[in-house]
Amino acid sequence: MPVRVAVPKEVMPGERRVALVPEVVKALAKAGVSVTIETGAGRAAGYPDDAYTAAGATLVADRRTLFGGAQVLLKVQPPTLEEAAWIAPGTVLVALVNASRSLDRVAKLRDGKVAVFALELLPRITRAQSMDVLSSQATVAGYRAMLIGAGLCPKFLPMLTTAAGTIRPAKVLVLGAGVAGLMAIATAKRLGAIVEGYDVRRAAGEQVRSLGAKFLELQINAEAAGGYARELTDEEKKQEAAMVAKAVSEADIVVTTAAIPGRRAPILVREEMVGSMRPGSVIVDLAAETGGNCALTKPGETIVAHDVAIAGPVDLPSQLAFHASQMYARNLQSFLTLLVTKEGNLVTDYSDEILAASLLVADGTVRHRPTADLLAGGKS
Numbered sequence: 001m002p003v004r005v006a007v008p009k010e011v012m013p014g015e016r017r018v019a020l021v022p023e024v025v026k027a028l029a030k031a032g033v034s035v036t037i038e039t040g041a042g043r044a045a046g047y048p049d050d051a052y053t054a055a056g057a058t059l060v061a062d063r064r065t066l067f068g069g070a071q072v073l074l075k076v077q078p079p080t081l082e083e084a085a086w087i088a089p090g091t092v093l094v095a096l097v098n099a100s101r102s103l104d105r106v107a108k109l110r111d112g113k114v115a116v117f118a119l120e121l122l123p124r125i126t127r128a129q130s131m132d133v134l135s136s137q138a139t140v141a142g143y144r145a146m147l148i149g150a151g152l153c154p155k156f157l158p159m160l161t162t163a164a165g166t167i168r169p170a171k172v173l174v175l176g177a178g179v180a181g182l183m184a185i186a187t188a189k190r191l192g193a194i195v196e197g198y199d200v201r202r203a204a205g206e207q208v209r210s211l212g213a214k215f216l217e218l219q220i221n222a223e224a225a226g227g228y229a230r231e232l233t234d235e236e237k238k239q240e241a242a243m244v245a246k247a248v249s250e251a252d253i254v255v256t257t258a259a260i261p262g263r264r265a266p267i268l269v270r271e272e273m274v275g276s277m278r279p280g281s282v283i284v285d286l287a288a289e290t291g292g293n294c295a296l297t298k299p300g301e302t303i304v305a306h307d308v309a310i311a312g313p314v315d316l317p318s319q320l321a322f323h324a325s326q327m328y329a330r331n332l333q334s335f336l337t338l339l340v341t342k343e344g345n346l347v348t349d350y351s352d353e354i355l356a357a358s359l360l361v362a363d364g365t366v367r368h369r370p371t372a373d374l375l376a377g378g379k380s
């Protein structure tokens, strides 16, 4: 019997992505996996039902049947409480669970004996790169953020020599040069702006410069375990603030992407820095969802303060749903090679390093320690 994989339509308001796209369905079908898709699941991302059936998927309109009949459920967002109740014990769920923000759902899945793989927990090792949904979705977010910045900016980004005279190029500053920041820098360069990038990890400097942008240097290196940033000391924060303040005051567009895993995003742009910017300048804060890198950011809104537009988008990958879904689906295809053997059987031994690290819930137990602690604290 082939492994039965199912993909429901995402129901979170504003979510346009879908977990599998027809191209990946076709590859899975070829590998002997049976794929069921909820009717209309890919429509918002630009993938019609007939493209899925042509790729070998079966369409199901009844959501309850789809959730209850799968061996492996693939999603983008965590299931709702109602959806979680429909999932049969022993089912494997793979999604971006964001456990700390969906504890009620995690508890329900635990009690329902669902095996849950949370893709945000994937280790960032070379072997997991092709599965790394955080990277693929951050790539989309960085690109989209730069376009939002360009759209809000009342200036051209490139230098222009026209009959009406010469136009000077806009200055773009990108704070945080991880995956999203580097993509924002690359996009700003393609648009012809003068670009500066900054990150607390010194290793990011080389990557920023390789894109043709200037790297703002601070004499510290805050790279910690796993290539992520550590929190800065108070003295380091002062030095950083002075340098960032100057760069912000000179920029036409500031894109902020700074994050520290598991913590509130650091405030890099304080209110007085916003006040120092030229009227019409723009800030796009990618960290809006985790508290924002700008003190004035309002998640999900674009506001104007001190004559500066401040955008705090929280759904950037969803805004570019076609390619965000395609990349996500390819990541899942790669992840599934760990869960389904070449002979077409579902793996039940989760000792592989990648599976073990991303396993959030199994056999009625929360395996991820920080989530288990949070649940114990909330007595769920």
Ligand SMILES: NC(=O)c1ccc[n+]([C@@H]2O[C@H](COP(=O)([O-])OP(=O)(O)OC[C@H]3O[C@@H](n4cnc5c(N)ncnc54)[C@H](O)[C@@H]3O)[C@@H](O)[C@H]2O)c1
Residues within 6 Å of the ligand: 123, 124, 125, 126, 128, 129, 132, 134, 135, 138, 175, 176, 177, 178, 179, 180, 181, 198, 199, 200, 201, 204, 226, 227, 228, 229, 232, 257, 258, 259, 260, 261, 266, 268
């Ligand atoms: N499989 C892999 O090997 C793999 C995959 C993806 C990413 N990575 C690496 O992991 C690192 C983090 O990637 P990410 O994009 O997920 O990061 P992230 O989203 O956690 O953070 C974004 C950036 O913000 C920076 N930052 C944090 N505090 C800051 C501050 N106060 N000021 C300025 N910048 C600050 C971080 O250093 C990071 O570069 C990068 O080096 C990336 O290349 C490795």
